[in-house]
Structure formats: C-alpha cells, structure tokens
Amino acid sequence: MNAIVIGCGRVGSNLALQLAREGWDVTAVDEKEEALNRLGEDWSGGFVLGHGMDIDVLREAGIEEADAVVVATDGDNTNIVIGQVAQQRFDNQCVVVRVLDPARAEFYRGRGLRTICPTSVAIDVLLDSVRACEVRPAETTSA
Amino acid sequence: MYILVAGGGKVGANFARVLLKDRKHEVTLIEQRRDRFERLEHEFEHQVQVGDATEIFVLERAGIARPPDVVAALTGDDEDNLIISQLAKEKYGVPKVIARVNDPRNQAHFDLLGISPTVSATRGLMALIEHEVPEHDLVHLLELRKENLEIVEVQLPQGAPAAGKRVEALDLPEGARLISVTRNGRSEIAVGATELQPGDQVLAILQPGKEDELRKVLLKK
Numbered sequence: 188m189n190a191i192v193i194g195c196g197r198v199g200s201n202l203a204l205q206l207a208r209e210g211w212d213v214t215a216v217d218e219k220e221e222a223l224n225r226l227g228e229d230w231s232g233g234f235v236l237g238h239g240m241d242i243d244v245l246r247e248a249g250i251e252e253a254d255a256v257v258v259a260t261d262g263d264n265t266n267i268v269i270g271q272v273a274q275q276r277f278d279n280q281c282v283v284v285r286v287l288d289p290a291r292a293e294f295y296r297g298r299g300l301r302t303i304c305p306t307s308v309a310i311d312v313l314l315d316s317v318r319a320c321e322v323r324p325a326e327t328t329s330a
Numbered sequence: 331m332y333i334l335v336a337g338g339g340k341v342g343a344n345f346a347r348v349l350l351k352d353r354k355h356e357v358t359l360i361e362q363r364r365d366r367f368e369r370l371e372h373e374f375e376h377q378v379q380v381g382d383a384t385e386i387f388v389l390e391r392a393g394i395a396r397p398p399d400v401v402a403a404l405t406g407d408d409e410d411n412l413i414i415s416q417l418a419k420e421k422y423g424v425p426k427v428i429a430r431v432n433d434p435r436n437q438a439h440f441d442l443l444g445i446s447p448t449v450s451a452t453r454g455l456m457a458l459i460e461h462e463v464p465e466h467d468l469v470h471l472l473e474l475r476k477e478n479l480e481i482v483e484v485q486l487p488q489g490a491p492a493a494g495k496r497v498e499a500l501d502l503p504e505g506a507r508l509i510s511v512t513r514n515g516r517s518e519i520a521v522g523a524t525e526l527q528p529g530d531q532v533l534a535i536l537q538p539g540k541e542d543e544l545r546k547v548l549l550k551k
Contacts, residue, residue, distance in 0.1 A: 240409065240436060264384050264409035268439055276442050290386040291413070294421055 191216065191253045193239040193269055194260030198285065198305075200225035202257060207232050211255070214248045239269040245277070255281040263288050270300050332356045334398040334424075336383035336414045337405030338363075338370050341430060341451070345402060346374065358392045362405075384413045389422075397422045403429045408436040415445040447475060467549055468541055471533070481509070481535050484548050488528045492548045498522030503543035506536035 188211050192203040195217035203226060207213045214233030215226060223234050237244030239260060250256065256273045258266045263286050270284035284302045286292035292304035331354070335346050338361030346359045359374055360383040361367045367380040381388035383405065394401070394417075401418040403411035411429045418424040431437050431450040440448050453473075460469045461483070472481040486493050492500055497508055497520050508520035512531040518524065526532065536544055 240439070242435075242438065262409065264407070264413045268409045268412050268443075271443060272439060276438075288385065291384070294386070294417065298420070 188212065188254045189214070189249055189252055190255040190257065191245075191248045191250060193217075193245075193248075193256070193258045194266070194285075195222035195225060195234075196259070196261060197225075199257070199259040202259065203232065204230075206255075216244060216248050217260075240265065240272075242272075242276075245269075245272070250277045250279065253277075253279055255279075255283070257283045257285075259285040263291055267291065267295055267300070267302075270295075270302075274300065331399040332393070332396060333358075333400045333402065334389075334392055334394060334418075335359045335402045335404060336411075337361070337403070337430070338366055338378060339404070339406055342402070342404040343370060345404060346377070350374075350377070358398075360388060360392055384410050384417070386417065386421075389414075389417060394418060394422045394424070397424045400424070400426045400428065403427065405430070406432055408432050408439070412439060412443060412445060415440075416443060419445070468545060473538075478537060479535055480538055481533060482541065482544070484532050484534065484544075486526060486528050486530045486532065486548060490526075490528060490548060491550045492526045493528045493530075495526055496522065497524045497526065500526075500547055502547055503536075503540050506534055506540050506544050509533040509535055 190206050190211045190213045192199045192213060193216045195203065195215040199215065203213045203215045212232065214235060216235045216237065216239055218238045220236055235244055235248045239245065239258065250273060256279050258270045260266055266284045266286060270282050273279045273282045282301060284300055286302045286304055287306050289304050289307045292302040296302045333349055333355050335342050335357060338359050342359060346357050349355045349357050357377055359370065359378040360381055361370055361378060362382050364380060367378060370378045379392050383389060401424045403414040405411055408431060415427045415429045419427045427445065429440060429445050429448045431440060431448045432452065434450055434453045437448065457470050467484060469483045470480055471483055474480060510517050510533045511520050511524055511526065513527065532548065534544060
C-alpha cells in the first residue's frame, strides 16, 4: 500500500515513520530539503522536494497510485486546497487533512473532506484532564 | 452594492479606492498585516478591518453573513484566495465572488474547485510581454474564460500560406474566426472579401486548443 505524506515537519515526519514501520510504502513531500533529516538516516521511503500545490510534484510523489494521502503542512489553507485536489482531481479515497482552525475544519468536514483538527483534540484532552482531577467547581446557584 | 475586499495590498487597496470614488458602494477592506492595516486606516478609516480573511469570525465581523453582493479575494496568496472564495460562495451564498490568481500555475485549482471568475495580473502581463516579443508567432491577447474563447494575434510572415488569399478562401478550423487585419497601422474588420498580405497583423477569436490548426492555415509551422 502506498501512502503520501505532504508536509514533513514534526507531525508529518513522525507520521511517515510510523506508517513505514507499519508496512506502508511512504513518500514524503516537503519544500525544504532539511525536512529529509527528520526522517533519519535509515529512511528507505521516498522523498520529493517541492510544494504540494504543484501538480507535477504530486504526480512525482505518486498521487495517481496512492492508497492514502495525508496533508500536514503548517498552513491550514494550503492543506485544505491540496486535500481537495487529491480528492477531486486524483480521486483518492483516503485523504486526511490537518486543519488547526476548528471553524474551517468543521466547514470542510461538512463538505466531505476528512479534516483532523489538532486544536479541538487538544481542547478535549485538556478538558478531560481537568475533569479527571479531584476538584470540582462550586455549584452555581443560577443553574 | 456592498462589496467585501480581502487583501489590502496594491491590488486590494486600489480596487477599494476605485469603488469608493463612485460613492455608490459600501466597501469593507480586510488586511491581515498590522503595519499595512495602520497605513490603510488613515485613508479608509472604519472601512478597513484588521484580520485574517480566511478566519470565519473575521469574515463575519466584516459582514459576510449579510451577505455582500460581491466578495473579491485579492490577497497575495492563492490558497487564501481559494478558501475565502469557497467560504463566501458555499457557506454564505455570496452571489458574486472574484478571485485573484497570483501564480498562473494555480489556475487549475481554481477551475477544479469551481471558483470563477478569476483574475491574474501575471497572466495578463505575460500576454502583454509576449505581444512585444517578435519571436512568438501567435500571441494570446485575451482569454474569455466564461465563454471558453480566446483572442489571439498573428503576424503573417513572407511566404505564409494565407498571404494573397481572401479570408473566405481560407480553410479555417471549426471554432475559429478572423476578427481584423492591421496593415501599415490601419485596421479593418476581416470580412470574406478581405485579402491577406505578408506582414499583416491578424486578430482571431477561437476556442482554446485550436491554435495549432490556425497556425497551419495562416503560418504553416
């Protein structure tokens, strides 16, 4: 199975490494050459230098045969556009897009794009952690 | 009309300026960069707001839910212009959305996502420059995207197959017509009886993709 990870920063690189460990053939895409360092010296997957908005770069990364595409650059809008291109132009069935802004993540989720919002996830986890503490707010009289 | 302009750079600010000159329109300009915003505020006062126009709360603060008659996404970033256009059109039902394309290579993304009309200064400039460079045998002058037509200019060289022929005798491809002929600085509408000569500048209207067939008839290359 082929996976493409677009944006090879802290999130993308670790995701690419984990997918590779799980047996995927992974190609990472990033516009900075240094991003390759994040994958370590033993990286045996692919790496394409370029911007994910560039159709030629996506083709070189093998988007036409990819079974899964993960879009995780540091720009929400860039990710949303690339995700839609992967889904609508290249007909990829499994496209996962990182969107930090909860409002945009929700809007595009409603339009059929699989958006993951780390901000919302962080809020939920933090809330759960607070709730798990053995302290409670005082009962409010108005409630 | 109420017109929302996203992006207060040279393009956005000048567009807002022109709109306001008419005194017929209500305009809100959104600029993300604080330094730029402060300069614009001197001129536009309450008509400019600071913020990232791809953020929904910023758009709503600027009145996108009314909705405006027109939203113009004119930032220097194509991804941002795409998102602003999609939000305006699909979330808020803005009837007319105009998007700026900075890098012509991104035009395909706007087309894919149904964002039209688009404007591209780079593409326009390229056509103008091509027009001045003599090596180009066929120059794109104007693209009518909505009509799926384009207007091109060719100059007939010595020995061109069309030279010496009347327009009606040319075997022009389906979907191509000659518009005008310019000779010695004088232009005429091209009619069937117009005779072409070497050195003529000919304007033609055609469907995109017919360039090579037109070249063959006029220039043989």
